[in-house]
Amino acid sequence: xxxxxxxxxxxxxxxxxxxxxxxxxxxxxxxxxxxxxxxxxxxxxxxxxxxxxxxxxxxxxxxxxxxxxxxxxxxxxxxxxxxxxxxxxxxxxxxxxxxxxxxxxxxxxxxxxxxxxxxxxxxxxxxxxxxxxxxxxxxxxxxxxxxxxxxxxxxxxxxxxxxxxxxxxxxxxxxxxxxxxxxxxxxxxxxxxxxxxxxxxxxxxxxxxxxxxxxxxxxxxxxxxxxxxxxxxxxx
Numbered sequence: 001x002x003x004x005x006x007x008x009x010x011x012x013x014x015x016x017x018x019x020x021x022x023x024x025x026x027x028x029x030x031x032x033x034x035x036x037x038x039x040x041x042x043x044x045x046x047x048x049x050x051x052x053x054x055x056x057x058x059x060x061x062x063x064x065x066x067x068x069x070x071x072x073x074x075x076x077x078x079x080x081x082x083x084x085x086x087x088x089x090x091x092x093x094x095x096x097x098x099x100x101x102x103x104x105x106x107x108x109x110x111x112x113x114x115x116x117x118x119x120x121x122x123x124x125x126x127x128x129x130x131x132x133x134x135x136x137x138x139x140x141x142x143x144x145x146x147x148x149x150x151x152x153x154x155x156x157x158x159x160x161x162x163x164x165x166x167x168x169x170x171x172x173x174x175x176x177x178x179x180x181x182x183x184x185x186x187x188x189x190x191x192x193x194x195x196x197x198x199x200x201x202x203x204x205x206x207x208x209x210x211x212x213x214x215x216x217x218x219x220x221x222x223x224x225x226x227x228x229x230x231x232x233x234x235x236x
Contacts, residue, residue: 007076012039013230014223015077017068017086019048023160024168028203030081030219035202038227041077043068050162054085054128065089066096073097079230081223084197085132087140102226105197105219106140112193112217113144120192123147123184125177127158127198147188151180161200170203177204181212193217 018031025031033040045068048061058065066089069080079100080093087104094101106124113122121144126132129150137143151158157176160168185191193215196205202220209216 008074009041009076012041012076013078014038014227015041015043015069015072015075015080016223017065017072017080017082018042018044019050019053019083020044020046021050021161021164022166023050023164023200024166026168026170026203028205028220030199030202030223035220036223036227038231041072041075043072050164053083054162055131057131057133058086058088062089062092065093069093069097069101073099079226081219081226083199084126084219085128085136087136090139100226100230102222104136104140105195105199105217105222106137106142108217108222109140109142109146109195110144112195112215113146116192119190121145121147121190122193122195123149123188123191124195124197125180125184125201126150127161127200128153132197147184147191149180149184149187151176155179157200161198174204174207177201177208178211181208181216185212185214 016030027034029035045064047064052058072080080097081102084104084106087106090101090103093103109122124146126148129148155176156169156172159165181194196218199219202218205216205218
């Protein structure tokens with residue numbers, strides 16, 4: 001058998017661009033490698049704090065994300081993914097690295113909407129409703145009738161993630177997400193499915209589904225789908 005080389009590291013098809021943060025990365029989060037049953041490459045983008053990316057629109061960070069994405073491709077990544085608010089960089093990242101890029105969980109919105117029966121729509125839960133702009137939604141291909149709510153700005157989950165704290169109470173964080181899900185279905189009619197914008201919300205998706213009785217889609221599920229195309233399961 002003849003094999004050929006090329007990438008610096010073999011066996012990992014997916015590259016994940018990470019914010020520079022110190023908050024806990026629990027299992028179920030995109031940033032915890034134990035979440036995945038396949039190998040991944042990680043690259044931390046220096047200066048990309050949660051506050052700078054989520055609350056300020058990632059000013060001056062495009063080149064840093066492009067450089068980091070190119071490093072992942074050079075290592076062997078066949079696809080790149082990152083944080084929900086970086087949908088703003090989707091087009092530029094895909095053009096710069098010439099491999100598929102799934103920058104944001106929000107990219108699932110149109111597809112999820114197409115799955116729902118007439119009269120039902122997608123409800124998006126974000127970590128910052130005030131700064132999730134029309135530009136973010138447009139870049140991710142979110143159109144049509146969607147409802148958007150944010151976790152409460154003063155809640156524990158937001159304080160830890162956006163404040164970049166080094167201690168997380170997972171019970172309190174779960175309750176914060178359950179409150180947001182309940183508020184979404186209470187205040188907006190016709191919600192047929194929930195889409196979580198934030199990668200840090202993934203560990204709580206099952207609890208939210210149990211609480212409100214609706215399908216819950218998140219970035220972890222999106223990445224697993226993305227990976228299945230980069231490395232299809234072999235049957236023959």
